[in-house]
Amino acid sequence: MNAALDTLRQEVIVLTPGDDGYAQELSTFNLSVRHEPAVVIGATGPADVQAAVRFAAAHDLPVAVLGTGHGSTTPSAGSVLITTRRMTGLTVDETTRTARVEAGVRWAELIEQAAKAGLGALNGSSPTVSVIGYTLGGGLGPFGRKYGYAADHVRSMDVVTADGELRHVTAQSEPELFWALLGSKGNFGVVVAMEFALFPITxxxxxxxxxxxxxxxxxxxxxxxxxxxxxxxxxxxxxxxxxxxxxxxxxxxxxxxxxxxxxxxxxxxxxxxxxxxxxxxxxxxxxxxxxxxxxxxxxxxxxxxxxxxxxxxxxxxxxxxxxxxxxxxxxxxxxxxxxxxxxxxxxxxxxxxxxxxxxxxxxxxxxxxxxxxxxxxxxxxxxxxxxxxxxxxxxxxxxxxxxxxxxxxxTDPETVALAYSDDAFRRLREIKRRHDPANTFRINHNIAPAHTD
Incomplete structure (x- = not known):
């Protein structure tokens, strides 16, 4: 694997245990979980994420994703961990009342830009949480009873799936994957960008x-x-x-x-x-x-x-x-x-x-x-x-x-299943079987592929 790592270092930011900056790259908001992955990829864009996923697949390693680290989850020992904080693209469109964010954008940044445009978003309670991670988990915020979950208003996502491909996913283009991504966090891929509706909240x-x-x-x-x-x-x-x-x-x-x-x-x-x-x-x-x-x-x-x-x-x-x-x-x-x-x-x-x-x-x-x-x-x-x-x-x-x-x-399977109805959980496992049969994305509240029973 060393030769492959040397090749990967020529394409992306790579850190391994013992490297300067390794521990700093893994810093989190919630300090209760310590991450010790085999390889860290500091992604600057979708191509870096693709390279990381393909490297992991080639070496039979799981993929983990770290944004802000607010939610404590499974420690990432032995994984290829992708950090997204360098992916900070953010666009607010006043005409269409939409925002497009990359994976490293935090709510504080979007709140500021939306407010300047005379608009509001379905942010959460904390301004330091990542927009995409929060939304993929549902997104329960201060305006929820009026507008629902943040996930309910997503228009499209750019996601790197387990095969290393970058897909532009909408409810029309890939309805199954779109449905599964929203409400399962990182189980079906690495969402590198997301577009969603804004609201006339001034x-x-x-x-x-x-x-x-x-x-x-x-x-x-x-x-x-x-x-x-x-x-x-x-x-x-x-x-x-x-x-x-x-x-x-x-x-x-x-x-x-x-x-x-x-x-x-x-x-x-x-x-x-x-x-x-x-x-x-x-x-x-x-x-x-x-x-x-x-x-x-x-x-x-x-x-x-x-x-x-x-x-x-x-x-x-x-x-x-x-x-x-x-x-x-x-x-x-x-x-x-x-x-x-x-x-x-x-x-x-x-x-x-x-x-x-x-x-x-x-x-x-x-x-x-x-x-x-x-x-x-x-x-x-x-x-x-x-x-x-x-x-x-x-x-x-x-x-x-x-x-x-x-x-x-x-993170045990029986508890993860409680986040969904029985029918929805079965459907998620079938979609997982089709899109990630090797369960590459398993350092999370994992939805295992249907065939692993």
Missing amino acids: IFYGGGLFLPGELAGEALHLFREWVRDVPDEMTASICLLNLPPVEFVPEPLRGRLVTHLRFAHLGPDGERLVQPFRDLGEPIIDAVTQLPYGAVAAVHNDPVDPMPIVERATMLRELPAEAVDTILRLAGPGSDSPLVMAEIRHLGGALGRPPQVPNAVGNRADAEFSVFVAAVGGGPQLEAYEQAVIDALRPWSTGRRYLNFMFAGD
Whole structure:
């Protein structure tokens, strides 16, 4: 393989263990998973990705892809790992209300360009996540109840498949592959570019309302009642934050439990809709106001610095008082919870309806809420506590999962299958058999080809 590597170095950026820059090239946002691939390819364009995939196939090696490294997945030992951060092409077309991004573009860059054009996108909570990786996993963001998942509005993709070919894929040209790519992340190839719709979002009423932790019970119980009547234009979540006393945390929030409400409302009457939460008591911070789309990151205020994060999640069909009390018992005041956050997101609206152009993003109709818990650090005790929270919510769970909220502990085949209906998972495996029979793209939440049973 050494001779082949020498040849490859003449075409692309190649790093192997021991090379200067190897560790830096593998830097991730989530430090809980360490990558140690056999070969790293720093891709600058589609041709580099093709060369990497063909090299991997020739040497019977799996292919992994690293964008920003927010989602912790399977360690990449022994793989050919492609980093995409150098692929930064970005175009916003005001006339057609579309954007085209390459694989290394992050949401912060697209948000800025779209805002300049008087448009908005279906970004996620964090501006540092890669646009394409987020969208391939579904894409659940602040405007989801109004417009649905980001994947629902993709027009086309340029993807390098397991045979090393670069394909331009649309719902018309290759409907099966188009359907499978959207909702399966990197299982069917390396998407090097994507075009999708933008929306006439210039301003919205939203931001974060931080209440004292002592009001967590009142706020959570109000939230579960309040969501029953809110229009699709309102996307909201509530989060119990147990914030450390560190400099990047705003001083009033440091070292205490707080109740963080997040709102993004498209349309009139936003202030009236939010008022019941203001009436609960004096907020620590009230940053809910009319905001330009370019300030959308203020809704969630996600951290931007790398850290080791351990996460778990589930989907709920309902949020009765008993479920809220369970969350309060395990993550609320007096619980001594080690969690940094325990979040409930309201789904429904367009998130619960089929998209106009079908894709593989699953589990829409039955899930009314997503619950997400996270801790900083690692170890079996933290992981066990998180799992105990998820297990305690089982009576109200759909039993299914959302792919972008699946993590390093969720890679066994039975758990991966929970991201889809049984019929959809069988269909994905058949498509995998046709497009990647050797399962080259398996360093992920893997969908194995149908013939591997």
